[in-house]
Every structure is written in C-alpha cells, then in structure tokens.
Amino acid sequence: MDDLIAFFSFQDPNVRYVAAGSVLLAVSSALVGCFTFLKKKALVGDAVAHSVLPGICLSFLLTGTKNPFYLIIGAFVTGWLALVLIDYITRSSKIKEDTSIGLILSVFFGIGILLLTMIQHSGNAAQTGLDSFLFGKAAALVGQDLIVFSAISILLVIVVFLFYKELALISFDENFAKSIGYPVKRLELVLTTLTVLAVVTGIQAVGVVLMAAMLITPAAAARFWTDRLGVMLLIAAVFGAISGISGAFISYTAPAMPTGPWIVLVVSMLALISFFVAPGKGIFYKIYRQYQIRKRILSENILKLFYQLSEEDGDHQKSRNIEELRTKRPIELKALKKGLRRLLLQGYLRINDNKWSLTTEGKIKGQRIVKLHRLWEVYLTQYLRIAPDHVHEDADNIEHILTPELESRLEALLQYPASDPHSSAIPYDQNMTKN
Numbered sequence: 001m002d003d004l005i006a007f008f009s010f011q012d013p014n015v016r017y018v019a020a021g022s023v024l025l026a027v028s029s030a031l032v033g034c035f036t037f038l039k040k041k042a043l044v045g046d047a048v049a050h051s052v053l054p055g056i057c058l059s060f061l062l063t064g065t066k067n068p069f070y071l072i073i074g075a076f077v078t079g080w081l082a083l084v085l086i087d088y089i090t091r092s093s094k095i096k097e098d099t100s101i102g103l104i105l106s107v108f109f110g111i112g113i114l115l116l117t118m119i120q121h122s123g124n125a126a127q128t129g130l131d132s133f134l135f136g137k138a139a140a141l142v143g144q145d146l147i148v149f150s151a152i153s154i155l156l157v158i159v160v161f162l163f164y165k166e167l168a169l170i171s172f173d174e175n176f177a178k179s180i181g182y183p184v185k186r187l188e189l190v191l192t193t194l195t196v197l198a199v200v201t202g203i204q205a206v207g208v209v210l211m212a213a214m215l216i217t218p219a220a221a222a223r224f225w226t227d228r229l230g231v232m233l234l235i236a237a238v239f240g241a242i243s244g245i246s247g248a249f250i251s252y253t254a255p256a257m258p259t260g261p262w263i264v265l266v267v268s269m270l271a272l273i274s275f276f277v278a279p280g281k282g283i284f285y286k287i288y289r290q291y292q293i294r295k296r297i298l299s300e301n302i303l304k305l306f307y308q309l310s311e312e313d314g315d316h317q318k319s320r321n322i323e324e325l326r327t328k329r330p331i332e333l334k335a336l337k338k339g340l341r342r343l344l345l346q347g348y349l350r351i352n353d354n355k356w357s358l359t360t361e362g363k364i365k366g367q368r369i370v371k372l373h374r375l376w377e378v379y380l381t382q383y384l385r386i387a388p389d390h391v392h393e394d395a396d397n398i399e400h401i402l403t404p405e406l407e408s409r410l411e412a413l414l415q416y417p418a419s420d421p422h423s424s425a426i427p428y429d430q431n432m433t434k435n
Contacts, residue, residue: 031236045211049199049215050105051105052112054111057118058074082108160194217271220271221271222239223281247259302343321354347361367429372398374420377421
C-alpha cells in the first residue's frame with residue numbers, strides 16, 4: 001500500500017517521467033495500431049520495429065551521441081524505407097506481402113545487429129544503454145527523452161483525429177475511397193508515416209522485439225468489445241494507458257522487473273480477458289449463445305412433434321406421455337424432460353397426470369414450424385431440383401432460422417402450395433387469404 005501511494009502521488013520525478021512516457025507511448029501506439037489492424041497489416045508493425053535498429057545505430061555512429069532527437073530521425077528513415085521496400089517488392093514481383101515483410105525484417109534487423117556489435121567494440125563511452133533498444137528500458141526515460149517522445153506521441157494523436165474520417169475509409173473500403181476521389185496513395189503514406197513514428201517512439205519503452213505487440217494487441221483487444229471505430233479507438237487507448245501505467249508501477253515496486261515486457265504482458269492479459277468475456281464476440285458469450293440456440297431448437301422440435309402427432313389423430317388437445325413422444329422422435333430423455341418443463345413455463349404446453357398437451361399458443365407455434373419445414377422442402381424440390389427423399393434433413397435445419405419476412409417471400413414465391421413433396425398438407429393460418 002505504501003508503494004501504491006508513493007507511486008500514484010507522482011512526487012518522484014523519475015516516476016513521473018516513466019509513468020507519463022509509458023502511457024503516452026502506449027496510447028499513441030494503440031491508436032495508430034487500430035488502423036493497421038483493420039487494414040490487416042499486423043506484420044507491418046513487426047517489420048518496422050526490426051527495421052529501425054540500423055537507423056538508430058547509424059545515427060549514433062554519425063553523431064556520437066544518444067540524443068533522442070537524432071536517434072528518432074535515423075529510426076524514422078530506415079523504418080520508412082523498410083515499408084517502401086516492402087510495398088515495392090510486393091507490387092513489382094511475384095513475392096507476396098508476408099514474404100517480403102519477412103525478407104526486409106530479417107535483412108534490416110541483421111544490419112542493425114551488425115552495426116550494434118561494431119559500436120560495442122568501438123570503445124565509445126557514450127554507447128552505454130544503446131542496446132536497450134532491443135528489449136526496451138522505459139525506466140531509463142529522462143526529462144529530455146520524455147519531451148521528445150511526448151511531442152511525437154501528441155502529434156500522432158492529433159493527426160489521427162484530424163484524418164479520422166479518411167483513415168477510417170481507407171481501412172474499411174479502399175476501392176470506395178478511390179471511387180469518390182480520395183487521394184488513397186497519399187492517405188496510405190500518412191498511415192505509413194504514423195505507423196513508423198508510433199514504432200519509433202515506442203521502441204524506447206518496449207524495444208524492437210516487443211513493439212509489434214504494443215501496436216496490435218490493444219487494437220485486437222478493443223475489437224472484441226465494439227463494432228464502431230470511434231469506440232474501438234477509445235477502448236484501445238484505455239487499454240494502452242492501463243498497460244503503460246501498470247507496467248511502470250510493477251517496475252517501481254519490483255526494480256528487477258523491466259517495464260517494457262510488463263506493459264506487453266498487461267495488455268496481453270487484457271486481450272485474453274476480452275477474448276473470453278467480451279459481450280457479443282467473446283468465447284463465453286458464444287458458448288452461451290450456442291446453448292440458447294440449442295434450447296430453442298429443442299423446444300421448437302418438441303412443439304413440431306406434438307403438432308405432427310395431433311395431425312395423425314386429428315386432435316390438437318390430446319394429452320401425450322413421454323414414451324409416446326419418444327416413439328415418434330427419439331429425443332434423449334433428459335433433454336426431452338428439460339424441454340417439456342421449459343415449454344410449460346413459457347405457456348406452450350400444459351400438464352395433467354404426467355401427460356402433456358398443447359396450449360393454443362403452442363399449437364400456433366408448432367403449426368408455423370411444420371409449415372416452414374414443408375415449405376422449404378417444396379422450395380428445394382421445385383427450384384433446386386433436389387430429390388424429395390433428400391430434402392428432409394436440410395429442412396429440419398433451416399426451419400429454425402427462417403424469419404417472418406423470408407416466410408412471406410417463400411409463400412409468395414411458391415404460391416401457397418397445398419402440400420409438400422411427401423403429400424403432407426402444409427398448415428396455413430385459417431384467417432390467411434390464399435392467392
């Protein structure tokens with residue numbers, strides 16, 4: 001608790017530098033990463049991250065200093081050059097984009113490691129800490145670094161909001177953007193520049209190896225929570241900020257723990273949580289949704305079974321026991337009992353002396369399911385020319401997903417047929433006027 005209070009009081013200048021720098025770098029990377037993610041260019045961030053290393057080393061060799069301004073310029077030049085080369089190789093040869101990314105990534109990173117080794121053997125005392133760009137060292141951020149990186153991070157955020165509409169359009173539908181006269185090539189150049197700048201600023205915090213995760217993971221996590229780009233940007237930024245401040249706090253409480261890897265671990269945990277619990281797209285939600293669908297299908301199958309039995313003896317009010325139901329359709333006993341109880345609670349069935357019968361609402365619903373089943377069999381035989389003995393299983397599946405709108409169109413298309421391919425009558429509502 002003492003560490004928590006001391007950290008979030010931000011009285012220590014070093015804590016302020018590291019926390020502010022980590023949050024700004026993480027947020028700006030997350031915002032730019034959303035557009036990279038939507039354009040399905042997740043590997044581009046990895047390529048840029050590995051390609052900036054030779055630029056950093058060349059800047060140091062030329063200037064002899066670790067001034068962050070010079071290092072950023074060098075990193076930007078080689079990172080941007082790497083993306084241009086990837087695009088050129090993809091357009092001018094038969095090599096696909098993923099292959100060209102792998103080629104450029106490995107070549108540039110190899111050159112960077114070679115230059116870094118040369119610097120380490122040069123005897124230049126100013127080289128200390130230069131290798132932190134490989135794995136990041138956010139705890140080493142000082143006032144000068146924070147000013148430079150913060151300025152670039154704020155610039156990234158401003159540009160994203162200024163070009164929000166244009167970047168959104170080329171991310172979702174590039175061809176439409178071209179058709180309405182948008183300068184797509186220039187906009188892609190803007191996005192490329194933003195990506196390079198985001199990687200360059202984030203390198204100091206998480207390093208070359210982990211920067212791709214910082215660019216893409218918040219966007220991937222945010223995508224689970226929404227289908228709206230504006231909300232996705234906000235959620236990604238929040239996830240980035242949480243991971244940045246959490247990584248800085250963990251590093252503060254346990255000095256042996258590096259900040260950069262913890263930032264990536266926290267945002268990865270957020271992505272994992274999103275993967276499981278996000279409403280609409282999470283694994284748990286999908287499992288629950290599938291369970292609900294299975295329950296609905298079982299209920300509709302039971303109602304259809306009751307209606308078919310009542311067709312055979314002409315009595316829709318007749319009570320039936322479980323054995324009679326299972327003789328007609330072998331539903332698993334436990335599932336059948338659950339389904340019957342559920343339909344009782346919903347008002348579709350009634351029970352008397354352990355025998356079940358349809359209510360008026362149950363008869364109407366069962367009749368509709370039978371009608372949809374037989375209409376679909378007619379459609380398959382008439383329009384798709386499928387043999388009558390091959391249509392039952394398909395109709396058994398489709399009857400549960402046909403909407404009222406599709407039902408009406410199907411009736412009109414088939415001109416309200418009287419029977420299905422097996423000569424079973426198709427039950428219509430009594431008050432419906434046939435054409």
